[in-house]
Amino acid sequence: MKSFQPKPWVAPQPVLIIGTYDANGNANAMNAAWGGQWDANEIVISMGSHATTENLDNCGDFTVAFATADTMVAADYVGIVSAKKEPNKMAKTGWTVSRAEHVNAPVFGNFPMTIECRIEQKLDVSETGYYIVAEIVNILVDERYIGEDGLPDIAKMNLISFDPVHHTYIKLGETIGNAFSVGKQLK
Ligand SMILES: Cc1cc2nc3c(=O)[nH]c(=O)nc-3n(C[C@H](O)[C@H](O)[C@H](O)COP(=O)(O)O)c2cc1C
Numbered sequence: 001m002k003s004f005q006p007k008p009w010v011a012p013q014p015v016l017i018i019g020t021y022d023a024n025g026n027a028n029a030m031n032a033a034w035g036g037q038w039d040a041n042e043i044v045i046s047m048g049s050h051a052t053t054e055n056l057d058n059c060g061d062f063t064v065a066f067a068t069a070d071t072m073v074a075a076d077y078v079g080i081v082s083a084k085k086e087p088n089k090m091a092k093t094g095w096t097v098s099r100a101e102h103v104n105a106p107v108f109g110n111f112p113m114t115i116e117c118r119i120e121q122k123l124d125v126s127e128t129g130y131y132i133v134a135e136i137v138n139i140l141v142d143e144r145y146i147g148e149d150g151l152p153d154i155a156k157m158n159l160i161s162f163d164p165v166h167h168t169y170i171k172l173g174e175t176i177g178n179a180f181s182v183g184k185q186l187k
Pocket of ligand 1: 028030032034046047049050051052053076079081083084129
């Protein structure tokens with residue numbers, strides 16, 4: 001085994017697209033890899049100091065979409081360009097925007113699955129940002145990605161993962177086993 005100094009190398013990481021409205025009702029999006037499930041109905045996101053952060057200070061509602069191979073270029077773009085510097089940021093993505101059903105935040109129609117969220121807690125608030133703990137209020141799934149069992153078919157979504165070591169995006173592959181089940185053969 002080769003040892004490395006501490007690094008943010010938890011892998012695989014998600015590619016989360018955080019959607020918010022600014023004070024004038026304009027949609028914005030940013031990319032976040034440092035986030036995940038917090039509790040059964042809650043998520044956590046490590047939020048730096050961005051235009052998105054200002055939007056969340058005005059209104060604690062937001063959406064989280066999961067980036068795909070098709071949305072990768074624009075998903076990366078919204079992670080390297082700030083609405084603070086590029087007012088035309090969202091137009092460049094080409095994403096369609098509509099208002100979420102249950103929260104005051106934009107839904108980008110180009111993603112198979114989007115979570116509607118509302119901030120419950122901000123932890124360790126400082127000038128550099130905070131950790132968001134947010135309630136999952138609703139989950140929207142494009143009908144094309146609903147499987148025969150009536151549930152979202154994650155394997156069909158072409159989701160991408162962030163590789164924190166080489167800073168690349170990896171397309172997720174095929175389903176190879178049933179969780180809480182395949183291990184039973186070793187019982
Ligand atoms: C792959 C990737 C992952 C990122 N992860 C995070 C993150 O977890 N938290 C964060 O605050 N910013 C993260 N960023 C940076 C923001 O997406 C970036 O600063 C963005 O331009 C902010 O946009 P805004 O100022 O319009 O809100 C990430 C960027 C990329 C490209």
